[in-house]
């Protein structure tokens with residue numbers, strides 16, 4: 001069309017004489033050349049667009065296929081957790097059997113009978129679930145007081161470390177500090193402990209370390225030499241140390257009445273006494289789900305990936321906790337903590353449906369059953385779900401409702417497991433506890449107080465910490481999450497500046 005217009009223009013009578021004279025020799029070839037150039041450019045532009053279009057179509061197809069595969073994989077993980085894999089005919093009793101059979105080594109190592117370990121006793125499950133639900137939904141819980149309990153413990157730890165070093169820089173074992181702080185808060189929240197400072201520190205350290213040892217013992221895979229049928233032995237030291245605390249259930253809590261053999265005597269508070277195994281049965285689902293996620297999230301959020309917006313986000317903690325309108329921003333810290341570091345990295349079920357309704361609940365028969373595992377950690381970190389750029393970044397804002405994709409919200413995030421056996425702490429208690437503890441650690445042990453060292457800290461002639469020193473040098477390396485991998489971490493306290 002342009003060519004036609006140009007030629008027509010040339011033919012117009014008002015064109016000057018000169019133009020008319022030179023047109024055939026100069027202007028027309030120039031116009032022709034210009035038009036050809038335009039044509040080539042248009043062609044190239046068109047080709048590029050077609051390529052982009054094709055590229056988009058192919059990528060779309062790939063994305064659809066990738067998204068389909070991811071969704072299928074997620075459904076598989078979920079079907080292990082929610083027992084769909086066992087078939088529609090499986091009863092509640094079957095569910096409990098499949099779960100507890102997968103946990104038989106934990107039951108043996110700790111001697112605990114609760115919803116997660118009792119294979120056949122539906123009543124045990126029901127009564128434990130009822131106690132747990134009442135506990136987590138307790139209306140009178142004072143979150144500011146719980147925060148204060150943690151803060152007092154942490155400040156005492158730092159004061160003790162400073163006392164021995166004077167103004168010089170010194171180190172304090174970080175995992176031990178976090179474990180004992182979590183344990184103190186859990187014991188205070190569950191039992192009639194009137195003064196948590198009266199809990200002997202050495203007893204807390206022993207309980208935390210024995211629980212750790214027993215837990216590792218209960219994992220067959222962490223002991224390759226141990227045949228699967230070998231029953232893990234209990235820890236007498238753990239039982240004795242727990243007994244020495246004389247813990248009591250507060251009398252007001254009439255729901256827990258399974259203690260005819262009450263220990264009696266003087267406790268740290270008044271109430272009903274419990275056997276060590278009963279105490280462990282109560283505190284394990286709480287302490288064990290807390291300390292690792294709290295430690296890892298604190299180190300990530302305050303030391304390795306500090307983000308100035310965090311301080312604002314949590315400014316109302318702990319006073320806001322328990323108030324749904326006020327706590328929303330703060331609780332995103334817990335949600336992101338549990339996304340990156342879910343308390344249960346994997347959820348196991350006994351694999352074979354044919355073992356359902358087996359009348360044998362003995363540990364040795366259970367031990368020969370193979371396991372199915374749902375990978376929570378991968379569901380929470382998968383780049384195709386959480387974005388290819390920063391799935392390992394601690395970013396609470398990803399839980400802003402406008403940012404969460406339907407896939408993230410509906411399918412791929414389940415730190416408290418799924419119905420029909422979802423954890424009762426799902427309804428707020430777990431998130432509040434994690435936020436309170438992570439924020440408390442961040443404020444008391446943040447970068448202005450000290451620096452986290454992961455390995456190779458020299459103390460006199462020896463060295464403290466056995467973690468990888470690569471972590472000290474490269475902040476982009478993801479933190480290891482194994483319970484034995486964090487034990488050597490220390491906080492190197494800054495030298496005190498005298499004003």
Ligand code: HEM
Nearest residue numbers: 115129132285286289343344415416417421422423425430
């Ligand atoms: C951050 C805190 C917590 C997290 C992340 C958490 C996580 C979980 C998970 C993943 C399960 C399912 C395990 C499985 O099916 O194999 C579970 C079950 C359970 N948890 Fe928690 N938990 C937390 C705190 C608590 C607390 C404080 C209690 C209270 C004592 C509790 C009591 C229970 C009970 C009773 C079950 C069994 C529920 C059922 O079978 O219906 N949890 N928890």
